[in-house]
Amino acid sequence: MKPRPAYQVFRVVALAVVVLSLLAPLLWMIAASFKTNVDIYDTGKALVFSPTVDNYAKVLQQANYVEFIGNSLWVAFAATVASLILGVPAAYSMSRFNMKKSALVVLMARVIPGVSLLVPWFYVFSNLKMVGGFGVLIVSHMFVSLPLVVYIMMGYFDSLPEELEEAALVDGLTHIGAFRRITLPLSVPGIATAGILSFIFSWNNFMFALVLSDADTKTLPVAIFDFVGYASIDWGGLMAAATVVTVPIMVIALFVQKYVVSGLTAGATKG
Amino acid sequence: MATITTTKAPDSAPTAPETPGWVRWVNDHRKWLFAAPAMTFVAALLVFPLAWTGYLSLTDAEGSVRAESEFVGIQNYLDVLTDTERFWPAVGRTAAFTVVALLFEVVLGMAIALLLWRPFKGERWVRVAILMPLVATPVAVGMMWRLIFDPNIGLANQVLGWFGIGPQPWLAGQHSALPTTIFIDVWQWTPMVVLILLAGLTSLSEEPQEAARIDGASTWQRFRHVTLPLLMPTLTVAILLRGIDALKTFDILYATKGRGGGSFHEVETLNVYAYGLSFDYNEYGVSSTVLILFFLIIIGAMWALTARRKEAQR
Numbered sequence: 211m212k213p214r215p216a217y218q219v220f221r222v223v224a225l226a227v228v229v230l231s232l233l234a235p236l237l238w239m240i241a242a243s244f245k246t247n248v249d250i251y252d253t254g255k256a257l258v259f260s261p262t263v264d265n266y267a268k269v270l271q272q273a274n275y276v277e278f279i280g281n282s283l284w285v286a287f288a289a290t291v292a293s294l295i296l297g298v299p300a301a302y303s304m305s306r307f308n309m310k311k312s313a314l315v316v317l318m319a320r321v322i323p324g325v326s327l328l329v330p331w332f333y334v335f336s337n338l339k340m341v342g343g344f345g346v347l348i349v350s351h352m353f354v355s356l357p358l359v360v361y362i363m364m365g366y367f368d369s370l371p372e373e374l375e376e377a378a379l380v381d382g383l384t385h386i387g388a389f390r391r392i393t394l395p396l397s398v399p400g401i402a403t404a405g406i407l408s409f410i411f412s413w414n415n416f417m418f419a420l421v422l423s424d425a426d427t428k429t430l431p432v433a434i435f436d437f438v439g440y441a442s443i444d445w446g447g448l449m450a451a452a453t454v455v456t457v458p459i460m461v462i463a464l465f466v467q468k469y470v471v472s473g474l475t476a477g478a479t480k481g
Numbered sequence: 482m483a484t485i486t487t488t489k490a491p492d493s494a495p496t497a498p499e500t501p502g503w504v505r506w507v508n509d510h511r512k513w514l515f516a517a518p519a520m521t522f523v524a525a526l527l528v529f530p531l532a533w534t535g536y537l538s539l540t541d542a543e544g545s546v547r548a549e550s551e552f553v554g555i556q557n558y559l560d561v562l563t564d565t566e567r568f569w570p571a572v573g574r575t576a577a578f579t580v581v582a583l584l585f586e587v588v589l590g591m592a593i594a595l596l597l598w599r600p601f602k603g604e605r606w607v608r609v610a611i612l613m614p615l616v617a618t619p620v621a622v623g624m625m626w627r628l629i630f631d632p633n634i635g636l637a638n639q640v641l642g643w644f645g646i647g648p649q650p651w652l653a654g655q656h657s658a659l660p661t662t663i664f665i666d667v668w669q670w671t672p673m674v675v676l677i678l679l680a681g682l683t684s685l686s687e688e689p690q691e692a693a694r695i696d697g698a699s700t701w702q703r704f705r706h707v708t709l710p711l712l713m714p715t716l717t718v719a720i721l722l723r724g725i726d727a728l729k730t731f732d733i734l735y736a737t738k739g740r741g742g743g744s745f746h747e748v749e750t751l752n753v754y755a756y757g758l759s760f761d762y763n764e765y766g767v768s769s770t771v772l773i774l775f776f777l778i779i780i781g782a783m784w785a786l787t788a789r790r791k792e793a794q795r
Contacts, residue, residue: 221596228593229610232672236613238636239625251634300519307512316523321779322531323729325755326772329537329765330530333546353526356519384500385508414618416732421760431620431732438624438739445628452621463616464609470616471608474673475680478718 240457243449250445265450273447275454277426278433282455285344285419285429286412289351293408296352297359298401302389304360305367313364319357324417327353332421342424350418355408362407362476366400367393399469406466407473413459430455531776538769546765557770567746567754568771572778574659574742575750579727582666586723587716589667590674595704597675598682611672619669623736626665627652652737658747665733670726674719681715682708717790721783728779731756751775 242250244261269275304313331350332341340346370393378388394401416431423432434455437448463470507514538557542550561568597607614622629636630651638648651661685708693707709716734748741757742749749757755775758768 221601224596225593225607228596229607232610232614232668235625235629235668236617238629239621242628250628253634253639256636256639296519296522299515303512303515309512309516312516312520315527316519319523319527321725321783322527323752323755323772323775323779325731325752325759326534326769326776327526327530329546329759329769330533331526333533334530336546349526352522356522360519384504385511386504389511410616414616414620416618416620416735417756420735431618434620434624434736443627445634448624449628452618452624455621456617459616459618460613463612467609467612470612471676471680474615475677478677478680478715478722 236456236460239449240453242445243453245446247444247446250449265446266454268444268447269450269454273433273436273451275430275433275451278428278430279454281344281423281427282413282429282431285347285351286409288344288348289355289412290405290408292348293352293355293359294401294405297356297404298363298394298397299389301360301363302367302393305364306372313360316357316360319353320361324353328418328421335422341422342427344427346422347419347427347429350422351412351415354411354415354418358408358411358473359404362404362473363397363400365477366397366403370396402466403469403473403476406462406469410459410463410470534769534772536769537765538773540766542765542769543767544763550766553766557766558774561767561770561774567749570746571749571751571754571771574748575728575752575775575778578659578663578666578730578748578750579724581660582663582670582727583720583724585663585667586671586674587720589671590678590719591716593671593675594678594682595708597679611675613672614669615672615676617669619732620736622669623665623733626661626668626733627737630661655745655747658738658743662730662734662737662748665737666727666730669733670723674723677719677722678712678715681712685711714790717786721786724782724786725779728752728782751778 241257241259243265244263245255245259246262246264249255249259300316303309304316331346335341335346374392374396375385375388378392379385383391413429414431415429419429419432423429430451434448434451437444437451537550539552539554540550541553541557542548593611597604628634632638632648632650632653635651637651641647641649650657652658654661689707689711690703693703698706729752730750731752734742734750734753735756738748740761742753746754751771752775755768755771758764758771762768
């Protein structure tokens with residue numbers, strides 16, 4: 211049955227309002243990043259202004275953002291790869307051997323407030339002289355990524371029929387061989403999903419880097435605060451910095467939309 | 482899942498006779514060999530620190546993490562639980578933030594998911610728009626809204642001006658700051674609820690809908706008595722996932738109001754309070770107490786939700 215035309219009109223209008231309210235603030239942020247601070251303060255120049263890239267020059271040169279972009283990329287990449295190496299086999303075991311309690315322990319990491327772990331971490335890692343280094347940042351971000359990888363991959367392995375592995379065993383492969391040559395190649399979409407989600411969550415993570423990084427290793431979400439002074443805020447610079455942090459991840463999400471959505475909704479419909 | 486077959490007889494697999502012993506050993510012990518590294522990692526970073534936090538909550542540790550501290554028993558708990566100046570208001574704000582944000586996110590999320598349910602032209606673009614707030618860095622989102630809600634130069638007051646409404650203080654107001662941060666949370670995370678519910682709706686079978694339609698059920702009746710009950714498990718997952726994250730909200734609060742949730746602690750939730758105690762005041766003992774209580778609240782809320790869910794499934 212086709213919906214009534216009145217509903218169709220209502221639906222188009224309602225969805226237009228939704229899209230506008232979700233995108234307008236982001237576009238406003240990007241627009242402000244191309245304005246001078248004088249134009250930002252002039253409400254008459256909300257939409258009509260002469261664009262400038264000065265804010266970006268400031269962000270990338272004076273504020274040293276090229277280095278922070280590198281830090282964020284390196285931490286997110288390393289945490290993702292390490293989480294996949296640890297998480298994919300673990301998720302496989304947990305799925306195939308139905309290790310519910312072990313899975314629960316890993317998922318606890320998703321529930322617990324990060325602050326409650328930061329004091330002990332800070333103590334241990336400062337004794338190891340690791341605070342401020344990349345190692346501790348990567349490890350702390352893995353704490354976010356690994357549960358995500360395990361959660362997504364468990365759901366994926368649950369949905370892979372076991373018969374394929376059994377057939378491989380009959381053909382003379384070992385269990386490990388079947389995992390490596392049959393299951394892993396079939397899991398590429400799942401691994402891509404887990405990897406992309408893990409990268410996004412690590413890139414966006416703020417609290418761990420706030421405590422555990424120093425001036426040389428800080429990631430982009432921490433570096434944003436360089437533009438917030440006690441007395442005043444450099445709005446143009448701040449919006450350019452915010453744009454530099456968010457737009458790359460939004461562009462990536464645009465290209466791999468299918469994976470991001472399946473990762474975010476993983477396990478939600480199993481009931 | 483049919484996992485019994487593999488666990489019962491791992492040796493029955495016809496591995497080639499010339500397989501070296503260690504390969505067979507690795508295969509026989511693959512369950513724990515696969516799981517152990519990840520489990521060890523999480524245990525080392527979770528169980529041990531959590532136990533330590535539990536211990537610290539019983540001491541007067543402060544100043545430096547290396548400083549001597551004394552065991553004070555449940556004194557911190559007595560102090561914190563009778564603290565009506567910072568602790569209980571923070572509990573109240575955490576609860577208000579979570580409940581109100583969740584309420585809006587679920588209602589709006591459900592409405593938007595229903596709008597998107599049936600395929601239409603341009604669907605792809607709406608889905609892209611829905612994804613954008615979700616993947617945006619929360620700290621940057623906080624900064625973005627900070628500009629939009631600026632009382633003097635912000636877009637929000639300009640828009641209100643078009644409708645003849647006077648300027649609002651938004652984040653700067655003592656009573657409007659918390660609602661404004663809730664708004665930001667709703668903006669960023671309603672899409673999450675939409676995506677989860679949409680996945681749930683798409684997986685529903687058409688038949689109950691058809692049957693209800695033939696029986697002459699109205700659109701509302703079909704939603705209330707057919708779609709909603711069938712969607713209940715998915716809805717619970719959405720509430721659970723979103724609720725846990727809402728309780729723990731930190732980034733947007735810190736980005737918009739700074740340390741301590743603003744000069745009057747307007748948006749100081751338990752997480753923000755505990756962070757301040759730990760890293761601004763170095764009151765490790767008290768902060769650990771707050772964190773243990775916070776953790777118990779989260780577990781309690783989760784338990785209540787999952788218990789309800791199991792009941793609903795019965």
